Amino acid sequence: ASAVTILLAAFSALPLLVVAISIALGGLLYGITTPSRDLLVRAATPPGFIGIAFGFTSTGLGIGGAVGPVVCGWTMDAGRPDWTFVLIAAVTALAVFTVFTVQPGDHRRDG
Numbered sequence: 428a429s430a431v432t433i434l435l436a437a438f439s440a441l442p443l444l445v446v447a448i449s450i451a452l453g454g455l456l457y458g459i460t461t462p463s464r465d466l467l468v469r470a471a472t473p474p475g476f477i478g479i480a481f482g483f484t485s486t487g488l489g490i491g492g493a494v495g496p497v498v499c500g501w502t503m504d505a506g507r508p509d510w511t512f513v514l515i516a517a518v519t520a521l522a523v524f525t526v527f528t529v530q531p532g533d534h535r536r537d538g
Contacts, residue, residue, distance in 0.1 A: 428453075429454075430520045432452045432453035433512050434513065434516045436449045436450050437513050438509065499514065
């Protein structure tokens with residue numbers, strides 16, 4: 428739902444107020460899922476590796492927080508602000524996809 432509301436802002440010729448509400452709703456929906464992220468990481472992590480998993484997750488969030496604004500700024504400078512919303516929606520949809528494809532207790536280890 429978050430990705431859909433953000434895509435709505437990208438491809439619709441809507442009044443500014445509706446776009447602002449759409450983006451706010453997308454952010455709210457995304458924010459609601461944040462606590463479940465920690466539970467998903469905990470459920471998908473093998474015993475004894477929770478610190479590594481949360482370190483990896485925290486590092487990924489930091490990298491995304493540094494790279495995301497640069498990429499979004501590049502799309503806006505290129506005259507395609509609509510692609511900013513498309514990228515945000517795609518990353519959100521990818522996160523949802525991983526939640527549905529990684530099952531609790533699915534601990535594959537190579538080696």
